[in-house]
Amino acid sequence: MTETRSLDGARVLLGITGGVAAYKAPELVRALGREGAHVSVILTARARRFVTKDALRSVTRGPVLHGLFESKALGTGPWFEGAATSAIGMAHIGMAREADLVLIAPATANAIGKLAQGLADDLLSTALLATRSPVLLAPAMNVAMWEHPAVQANVAILRARGVRLVGPEEGELADGERGVGRMATIEAIVEACASLAGLAGASRAGGSGGADGMPLSGRTIVVTAGGTEEPIDPVRVITNRSSGKMGFAIAAEARDLGARVKLITARTTAEPPAGVERIEAPTAAAMVDAVLASMKDADALVMAAAVSDFTPARPSGSKLSREGSGLHLDLAPTADILREVRAAYPRKHLVGFALETEDEVARGRGKMQKKGLDLIAINNPQKPGSSFGSDTNDVTLVDAGGNVEPLGLRPKREVARAILLRVAQALNQD
Ligand SMILES: Cc1cc2nc3c(=O)[nH]c(=O)nc-3n(C[C@H](O)[C@H](O)[C@H](O)COP(=O)(O)O)c2cc1C
Structure with a gap:
């Protein structure tokens, strides 16, 4: 039996x-190699203070370089098959051109800043400008450095350009502080490489070959979007400010990653995506029914709709008038859709959204445990760029294993992709 490895030949x-x-x-080079990758390495001058070229050469047959004008020692294997670009001083072009990823x-904060600003003063930064391949960063630094507005601004620039990030994670840092700044685990980095290499392969295949090889190909994903409207009388409702944009971004992205998508919508103000199955569910009660029914043949649910927690207990059958001493509404709690879905489908993959304005991660984690979710996307509508109707969102992902990944402020389509790639990984592991 031949074993399939997630980075075979990449x-x-x-x-x-x-x-x-x-x-x-x-250790990372070895882990990539075990998944079938051919690894070449470029170190910065500062990196050589922490790891030696000899240690790296002992774990890869590919070239291990650091200097812009290095000409030899290009190693063996599939690198530089074209050879022409391996001439003196051209390693950056050759390596950049031939990399799949x-x-x-x-x-480092420095490397992130240089790439964001287009600086090319050493072999690595020059190769980064010379590549057209997908780029994945695994940032690692002190928490204050990571949170610095300059670093976050550079990260936002890179994300907007399509550069991907894995981590950093929360935990104890090299300087003894705790916080977000630890490099993602070797496993998470290898997994992120595998998804990106898969995506790159799929997008290289273009529109010619159907959805085969896409991360969600053959999967059915249920997505909910918009804000429910709970009737007070035939003309008035209790609702919220959800636009539906986040749910629509998830539906569009799931479609582009190869899934069959069932999109269940309440009231929305944004343009819905084409090429997905639409189901209308204007109220919380309609939505719970629609979701439970749709999940029968689905693999995963991403619950991005803003479902009202309360509904008028006795909606009036006729329009209420202004006359009289005022209006008192009795509100009854609505069904908790995710809990009901979990009870009905104990093994399906469930992703929730938590909208919190304080103690976001702790509250989101509590919600995830209470509802039995696999992943929760936490956001705070009071943060800049995360308000209702915005095209961006600042989301932190927390999974059932306790991993916390702040995605930072990014376009909703990118948030959607980050969520769905995790869903794909989980489904493909089962
Ligand atoms: C002991 C030591 C540890 C460091 N660790 C980090 C780190 O984890 N992350 C980071 O962004 N910078 C770190 N730095 C600072 C970088 O080495 C410095 O910004 C350097 O200019 C980075 O260069 P490079 O990006 O070209 O490798 C560290 C510096 C020292 C002296």
Whole structure:
């Protein structure tokens, strides 16, 4: 029996920059190699203070370079088959051109800043500007550095350009502080490389070959979107400010990743995506029925709709008038859709959204446990760029294993992709 490896034949150019986590690079190279990748390496001058070229050469047959004008020692294997670009001083072009994927791990604040600003003063930064391949960063730094507005602004620039990030994660940092800044685990980095290499392969195939090989091909994903409207009388409702944009972005992205999509919508103000199955569910009660029914033949649910927690207990059959002493509404709680779905489908993959304005991660994690979710996307509508109707969202993902991944402010389509790639990974592991 031949074993399938997630990076079989992929040429991964690993850039190592000068953070403490660089000492993990040989282990990362080995892990990539075990998945079938051909790894070549470029180190920055500062990275060489933390890891040696000899240690890296002992774990890869690909080239291990650091200098812009290095000409020799290009290694063996599938790198530089074209050879012409391996002439003196052209390693950056050759390596950049031939890579299927460029991974920077660890990525220092400095390297992130240089890439965001287009600086090219050493072999790695020059190769990064010379590549057209997907780029994945695994940032690692002190928490204050990670949270610095300059670093976050650079990260936002790179994300908007399509650069992907894995981590950083929360935990104890090399300097003894706790916080977000640890490099993602080797497993998470290898997994992120595999999804990106898969996506790159799928997008290279273009529109010619159907959905085969797409991360969600053969899967059915139920997505909910919009805000429910709970009737007070025939003309008035209790609702919220959800536009439906986040749910629509998830539906569109799931479709583009190869899934069959059932999109259940309450009231929305945004343009719905084409090429998905639409089911109208204007109220919380209609939505619970629609979701339970749709999940029968689905693999996963992403619950992005803003479902009212309360509904008028006795909606009036006729329009209420202004006359009299005022109006008192009795509100009854609505069904908790995710809990009902979990009870009905104990093994299906469930993703929830939590909208919190304080203590976001702790509250989101509590919600995830209470409802038995696999993943929760937490956002705070009071944060800049995350308000209702916005095209961007600042989301933190928390999974059932306790991993916390702040995605930072990014376009809703990118948030959707990050969520769905995790769903795909989980489904494909089953
Ligand atoms: C002991 C030590 C550890 C460091 N660790 C990190 C780190 O984890 N992340 C980071 O962004 N910078 C770290 N730095 C700072 C970088 O080494 C510095 O910004 C350098 O200019 C990065 O260069 P490079 O991006 O070209 O590798 C560290 C510096 C020292 C001296």
